[in-house]
């Protein structure tokens with residue numbers, strides 16, 4: 329059985345998993361990251377990866393795949409920009425290759441997750457597939473005719489930063505107004521609820537302490553028929569539908585999978601957004617893109633990074649990253 333180490337590198341912790349070739353996770357090693365200096369992050373990564381490697385026979389490991397947010401040159405493993413660590417042009421790949429005897433691959437985490445969901449999840453069996461992760465932000469990736477699209481500078485699939493509300497939208501973390509991410513991420517759902525608060529002075533949502541505020545709580549209130557929760561949810565669904573119909577117009581994939589924290593809303597989410605997406609879909613034949621919930625959930629990052637290692641990179645072919 330061939331295995332790979334899949335590494336999910338986040339801002340506060342790193343998780344290294346032993347992933348078997350059928351996509352199942354066998355062992356996990358998680359290490360906290362408390363210091364964002366490169367050497368401290370590398371130390372935490374070494375500890376997590378070594379912990380995972382120690383669990384299995386070395387000869388069965390085909391490589392180490394690392395997924396992390398930001399713009400990453402997948403050819404060299406250089407982090408061009410990391411929003412978590414505030415790094416620019418950090419040669420993470422070079423440093424990790426000096427530490428381990430196995431091939432090391434590094435890429436954007438959402439692109440890795442797309443590859444994982446395409447290979448082992450709801451994208452399996454399709455040729456044209458999109459993953460959209462709705463969490464604190466929005467990430468994604470595009471598979472076209474079986475190949476992950478990278479773009480000229482690894483920017484293909486940055487759905488989160490296409491503008492959908494340039495006039496009356498929320499300010500995005502990237503500085504623009506009305507990005508899809510600002511409007512339709514889990515954070516976007518909270519912002520819709522806060523923006524609507526003056527219209528619901530008796531809302532019970534407002535009685536909750538601020539630290540308990542979260543997209544899940546708003547979604548649950550909406551499902552229970554709470555007026556404030558429902559109003560926020562409907563605005564959020566409207567914005568999500570705009571972005572999804574744009575993606576359909578650009579890519580017309582067979583399947584768009586929704587992942588990330590908000591996707592736990594399941595049928596409540598899909599049932600609400602699909603009719604609105606259909607309304608906004610013109611020219612592209614309606615109903616030719618299915619919208620479903622992703623299946624790898626929290627494991628998407630590690631499984632996706634391992635998938636990259638199994639494939640020998642994000643894409644296959646001579647000189648490809």
Ligand SMILES: [Zn+2]
Pocket residue numbers: 488489500501502503504507509510
């Ligand atoms: Zn943005």
